[in-house]
Amino acid sequence: MTTPASRPALTPRHLTRTAERLSFIYLERCTVHRDANAITAQDAEGTTHIPSATIGTLLLGPGTRITHQAMSVLGETGAAVCWVGERGVRYYASGRALTRSSALMEAQAHQWANPRTRLAVTRAMYRQRFPDEDPAGLSRRELLGSEGKRMKDCYRAESARTGIPWRGRHYTPGDFSSGDPVNQAITAAAQCMYGISHAVVTSLGCSPALGFVHSGHELSFVLDIADLYKTEVGIPVAFDTAAETDQDIGPRTRRALRDRINETALLDRCVNDIKRLLLPPGETAPPHGAEDRDVVTLHSDGGQHLPSGFNHRGPDEHPDAELTW
Structure with a gap:
């Protein structure tokens, strides 16, 4: 058997195209190793072989250990690796991006650098969040005002739906327990959504810092993407959790959101939404298969x-x- 050092490096010609790969594979509580050009996930139930060239992004959850040789083959095959919380709910760190192409990053920078296209992307984000309202012609200040009104309406609607009294959004940074149970649940859900968005943005090779609505922070674009699903996913889950009981609000919210993300395939949806927002109309991937070539x-x-x-x-x-x- 050849040693890893003597194996020839794989070229893009040998690899599975990104469009044909599994977008995300999540592993937890196992040891990840290498067997030839596959990775293995070993736990108490046995060993599972996963062809490394079929992986888009490997999400490493709690209790995982990964060897140097496993990381080596993942790097050779162009797979991204992210260290995340349970079911991808938190984001901690990552390896390389999923794509070999800089097309998506360049598209983001191009859209961000021009004030007109930056505003156009902002309007597209608001249109996705509130499809019954046309943001065309609205200035940034008007968009922010419209969002503020819609958010208040959302909180009131969720309060009426669940029977949870709503006294306004209150959160003290660094003091999770300062808010009432529903505010704690909303805070926990928001933190989870930021982690999920960060994992997707990083795996696609985009810049977390170049935001269109948010600005001035290293995670501005992450906040933009997380907000796309705030009223649809995050806030309803938070109210549902708070309506059950006041106990263990944070952990229960994270588990409930984890299940909702899994049920709705939100990670794949994030990928498609980011491409739709940044790339030219009708283009969903870097041109001519560039994402697969060096x-x-x-x-x-x-x-x-x-x-x-x-x-x-x-x-x-x-x-x-x-x-x-």
Whole structure:
């Protein structure tokens, strides 16, 4: 048997296309190791083999241990790795992004850098959150005012639905117990949604900091994405949890939200929503399969891209046949 060091590195030609991979695989309470070009998940019930080239993002939950060789093969096959809480509800750290292409990051930067397109993405986010309201023509201040009214309406509606008295949103940073039970549940749900959004944003290679609604924080875009599902998922789960009992509000909210995320396939939905918001209309992935290829180009004039690794001597000369290094 060959040693890992002597195995030839896999190229994109050998790998499963990103569109054909499993978006997310979640493991918990097991040891992750390597067997040839597969990873193995070993626990008390036995060993499961998972072809590493079929993984988009591996989510490592509580109780997992992973070996150096397992991380090595995941890196070779282009899989992303995130260390998360139970069922992906919290985000702690990550390895590389799921894609080899910078197309989605560049699309985000392009949309963010132009004030007009940044506002257009902001309006698209509000349109997704409140589909019965047309944000076209509204300024940012008007959008914020509209959101504030809709959030108050949402809290009142959930209060009426569950019978939980609502006295307003109250949260003291660093003091979880300062709020009443329903406020504690809302805080716990919000923290979970931030973790989920962070895991998805990172796995797609986007910048967590380049936000369209939020600004000035390293997680601005994460907050933007989490807010897309606040009134639909997070707040209803929080009110449902608080309506059951006042005991163990935080843990019970996290478990309830974990189950709702699993039932609704919210992770996959986050992926599709981010691509829809950032990429041009009708485009759902980097062009021409670029996400699966190691392609590095050089910026040139007029929006052109030149091949890298060559000595480009002048505008009218062909690049040298030999690599520069």
